[in-house]
Amino acid sequence: MVYEGTRRVGVHEVEDAVVEEPTDVVVRITSSAMCGTDLHMYDGRTGARPGLVLGHEPLGVVEKAGPAVTMVAPGDRVVMPTHLYCGVCPTCARGLTAACTRVRPGGFGAAYGYAGMGPYRGAQAELLRVPYADANCMPLPGSPGDAYEDAFVLLADAFVTGWHACELAGTGPGDSVAVFGAGAVGLLAAHSAVLRGAAEVYVVDHLPERLAVAADFGALPVDTRDGDPGEQIRSLRNSGGGMPPGEAGLDGVTCGIDAVGFQARSRADLDQEDPRQVIDDLAAIVNPTGRIGVAGVFAAHDAHPAPHGHADGTLQVPWAVLFDKGVRVGFGRTHDRRYTRLLRDLILTGRAEPQRVVTHHGPLEDAPAFYTAFDRREDGVIKAVLHP
Numbered sequence: 342m343v344y345e346g347t348r349r350v351g352v353h354e355v356e357d358a359v360v361e362e363p364t365d366v367v368v369r370i371t372s373s374a375m376c377g378t379d380l381h382m383y384d385g386r387t388g389a390r391p392g393l394v395l396g397h398e399p400l401g402v403v404e405k406a407g408p409a410v411t412m413v414a415p416g417d418r419v420v421m422p423t424h425l426y427c428g429v430c431p432t433c434a435r436g437l438t439a440a441c442t443r444v445r446p447g448g449f450g451a452a453y454g455y456a457g458m459g460p461y462r463g464a465q466a467e468l469l470r471v472p473y474a475d476a477n478c479m480p481l482p483g484s485p486g487d488a489y490e491d492a493f494v495l496l497a498d499a500f501v502t503g504w505h506a507c508e509l510a511g512t513g514p515g516d517s518v519a520v521f522g523a524g525a526v527g528l529l530a531a532h533s534a535v536l537r538g539a540a541e542v543y544v545v546d547h548l549p550e551r552l553a554v555a556a557d558f559g560a561l562p563v564d565t566r567d568g569d570p571g572e573q574i575r576s577l578r579n580s581g582g583g584m585p586p587g588e589a590g591l592d593g594v595t596c597g598i599d600a601v602g603f604q605a606r607s608r609a610d611l612d613q614e615d616p617r618q619v620i621d622d623l624a625a626i627v628n629p630t631g632r633i634g635v636a637g638v639f640a641a642h643d644a645h646p647a648p649h650g651h652a653d654g655t656l657q658v659p660w661a662v663l664f665d666k667g668v669r670v671g672f673g674r675t676h677d678r679r680y681t682r683l684l685r686d687l688i689l690t691g692r693a694e695p696q697r698v699v700t701h702h703g704p705l706e707d708a709p710a711f712y713t714a715f716d717r718r719e720d721g722v723i724k725a726v727l728h729p
């Protein structure tokens with residue numbers, strides 16, 4: 342699946358992926374998911390060059406292994422984290438794999454099929470070269486096409502990112518959590534918050550079919566077309582018996598999550614973007630001493646910034662409100678591999694059901710139509726999974 346230019350993608354023949362280093366494997370892809378991150382590139386915003394093979398959410402079977410690979414072998418079913426890493430550098434050794442110092446010359450952290458994130462070819466393809474395979478291949482039980490296929494492909498990115506958003510926001514037992522964005526990442530952040538024991542989880546968006554999935558996960562949907570989401574959440578928290586005595590000022594939430602990123606829509610006009618909208622709303626709804634996790638991507642260079650945006654990624658944010666409330670804010674890419682194994686095991690015991698966000702399946706040839714529909718938020722596409 343090759344990026345041809347703004348809002349143009351196509352299926353092209355490219356050279357087969359091969360073992361280049363003794364530590365590589367080549368994986369035959371059985372499922373490869375599409376992501377909101379692909380849309381930042383598809384929309385021509387983040388400097389993708391024509392010819393880029395897209396995709397960073399791969400699940401498959403090892404086909405060939407280099408001579409130095411010892412942890413996996415041909416025939417093994419594996420999922421690979423989006424953010425590839427070496428496993429042994431100072432940041433990897435601390436489990437902070439998205440900031441690996443060795444995978445991107447002149448930078449830190451890398452990803453497959455991702456403009457500006459290293460030379461690694463994308464995973465919406467039949468074959469994928471996986472560097473540092475002992476670190477990057479997560480073994481899985483079962484066989485391709487079984488009942489776990491949809492859940493396991495979400496271990497590459499969407500589920501681990503949802504979980505990471507909860508880590509950034511420090512969600513735990515008894516918390517009240519507001520998640521902005523009901524894409525796969527926001528929905529799986531809501532699912533993660535419930536699994537981590539939150540008392541209440543609100544999911545904010547303007548797309549009813551996505552909010553319905555949030556309700557399915559036990560979250561309370563908040564539709565921004567019905568008014569200010571913060572006011573809606575406060576009034577929900579005050580409904581029923583109302584806030585307990587002495588807690589009237591705490592009718593916001595303890596934790597807030599941005600699962601939208603720089604392409605956030607303006608609530609004043611849903612046809613326009615406003616990259617400040619979500620952080621403004623989060624600053625307003627989070628309680629004093631609350632925590633915010635920002636998992637939505639903010640691009641370093643935006644080729645077509647919105648009116649309130651900035652080409653170099655600089656944003657005006659409500660710093661004083663955050664200071665005054667004593668809010669902790671965490672940012673960034675998910676350190677996938679910290680969570681892959683534990684989320685795999687929650688899937689295997691049936692406690693986690695991330696596959697509820699998967700709405701579409703098809704061969705690579707269907708991908709251009711999926712990109713169009715996903716970009717326009719049409720046909721109910723939340724997560725499309727390709728089977729190359």
Ligand SMILES: NC(=O)c1ccc[n+]([C@@H]2O[C@H](COP(=O)([O-])OP(=O)(O)OC[C@H]3O[C@@H](n4cnc5c(N)ncnc54)[C@H](O)[C@@H]3O)[C@@H](O)[C@H]2O)c1
Nearest residue numbers: 377378522524525526601602605606636637638673674675
């Ligand atoms: N941190 C990471 O490692 C990481 C990993 C994967 C994805 N991401 C990012 O997470 C974000 C979400 O990914 P996704 O696949 O779920 O994308 P998506 O595009 O499917 O979902 C985004 C959702 O946000 C909603 N939205 C837009 N403006 C809003 C607003 N003002 N308030 C509330 N909701 C609003 C949209 O309607 C949409 O449902 C993207 O920015 C993606 O790049 C980050």
Ligand SMILES: [Zn+2]
Nearest residue numbers: 376378398498
């Ligand atoms: Zn992704």
Ligand SMILES: [Zn+2]
Nearest residue numbers: 427430433441
């Ligand atoms: Zn490393």
